[in-house]
Amino acid sequence: MRVSSTVERLDVAPGGTGVVPLEVVNTSEVIESLSVRALGVPEASVRVEPDALALFPDAAGEVRLTVGLPGSFPAGTYPVTFVVAGRAPGAREAFHDVDLVVPPNPHVRLDATPTLVRSRSRGAFTLEVRNDGNTPLDVALRAQDADRTVRTTITPSTLAVPAGSVGTATALVKGPRQLLGGDRDRPVTVHAEAPGTQSRVDLVLKQRPTISRGLLTALILLAIVLAWALAFLLGTREVLGAEPYAKVAPASFFAATHEESRTGDEQAAAAAGGGGGAVRPAGAVSKKGPVPAGVGATLTGTVRGQADGQGLGRITVVVVREGRDGPEPVASAATKADGTYAITGLFPGEYVVRVRADGYDAARYPASASGTGADHVEAAAGQVTKGVDLTLTGHPATLSGTVEVGEETPGTEVTVTARPTWGGADAALVRETTADPEGGYTLTDLAAPGTYELTFTAEGYQPTTTTERVLGGQERFALAVRLGAGTGSIAGTVTDGSAGVGGVQVSTSVDGKELVVGTPTVGSVGSFVLPNLPTPATYVLTFTRGGFTTRTLAVDLRPGEVRADLSVVLTGGEGTVTGRAVDEDGAGLGGVTVTAGGAGATASTTTLTSGDVGAFTLTGLGSDKPVTLTFAREGFTSVTVPVTIPASGPAAPVAVTLRPAVGTVVGRVTRDGTGLVGVTVNATDGEVTRTTTTTATGRHRSGSYVLSGLPPATYTVTVVVDDEVVATSIVTVTGGEVRRDLPVEG
Incomplete structure (x- = not known):
């Protein structure tokens, strides 16, 4: 049988088809019905037209092979062998090799479960990254919100997703706390980006207010009732007061009638006039407590961390003024999630702004650690003073956690690396450690506050990345991480003991599906590759070709292991x-x-x-x-x-x-032609000794003897009578039987 084709390289895109025409010549002496099968691609991927080609001797015909690949067929170059075989007994097979080239077709799809979460402050969404293409993808996940009011953390932020697989991540969306009002939608768009492809999914955090409308209405009604009751109580008290009627407002009408707010002349005038003397309403503002709206001052600013420059939430900012007995705190406020704060209702004047928080060095505006040298902030009546910003230096933080690699490979060494994510971070801030045999790890001396990208790497496993933020002096336990094993491959050569064998069908099973490749008959004859194999796992490989005995081999792959040294010998034939x-x-x-x-x-x-x-x-x-x-x-x-x-x-x-490999010495002991019975015959080579006694009957009549089981060697045979050697002979034993008669003289 002879076969030829004009196609030696076939480019087929995933989901597409390619055609290989084969010209076949029947070189046998009988009419043949020829069939074609393909090695190296799934049998269902090849359509043969016609199914059977009938040819007379020396006749030629054409077979059209259409190769169709599914959209998820892995990218790469595959050696494919088309085997043309006849049905007549003893028919020879013909082969044609084609390099099947499948280009990369990256495609990623991003889904989320659920896509809407109703919560007061935060919501968790499970992201599914599906690789519907034919090549492994490194997918980066990022979040985007239009009004920049929410904070979204994606863990992990990067995924390595093999072709046809699904990777999962978690998106944690946190919105600013909403005190009043109705439900508010916080839309977030998550993007999945990989080389050559991208996808997106829209998420919605429906944020509920802390105080619902019903509760707010009830509080307003309660406040109205309390206000009426208070007004009634105060009005009654004023009407029944002891102060006499006057043409001017009584001194008690003004908050500034406290003694410490009057001058000496004012106090004297008040004493002479019975409490209703000359009082300046302009000075009637108390220096204690908040002042009326429109009169008090406001200070605003942002508290940031020294390491990453990000705003710090839940930090208490205190304003201090100089009183008669020294510095006196007069007001305070807590920072929001973005680090901003506002302190209102301040009496006009100069203040020192300070911050003290666990895990941070004390600070005063603008950067003094003590009151000495701190700048005073001028608070003007009815105005907002902006830019009163403070920077806090956090104490070093500690981050602990666990990482798992599965039970299949206990003791795998996992390296944990923490890299700061803020811009301009010094490389000296990177921290690295190795997890213990149980998977526990601890990263110490982390610059805080700051956000770190944790990368977990281990030989044979896909790297995994998570993001964690630590605050000043914090000892935090991070979420547990489980590493997924990388894919492996098995490659090698099939020989007959001396040379490579082409046209061998190499098959195995991957997740219940059969994977078949073939060995080429030209070029790298006998070589094969089984790529993209999930690990760790044990694969049973079957090597089949007509004329040779089928061979089965079990191969163990460790996580991410690449076996390229497999040597398989097929014996004989049929x-x-x-x-x-x-x-x-x-x-x-x-x-x-x-x-x-x-x-x-x-x-x-x-x-x-x-x-x-x-x-x-x-x-x-x-x-x-x-x-x-x-x-x-x-x-x-x-x-x-x-x-x-x-x-x-x-x-x-x-x-x-088969003849015995040991020898036997037989013969007769005679004297004057008469056999001697009952005498001892010995045979020895110095190491092995055999002894027997002559008998009256036997194969050689009276006086015969048999010395058997003698290994090949040269033996001395002696006849012993009354403890005296009376005859001796040298015999060479090589196997089989040696005849030696021993006459005794005298």
């Missing part, structure tokens, strides 16, 4: 030899090792020890080739016989006789 091994008496001899050698054959077997004792059958031998059979058993001399395997059918049965 030829068969049968026969029987017997001893000298024609009885079947079991336990004889039968080995086939020559022409690359390495098959062996053992003769039966029960049933048809001595019988054997050897399969997997090359057809129409000479084979040498060697028969060996301990205690017997090995025998080698040549056998020729016919092109079809088994060879003629082989019968082999």
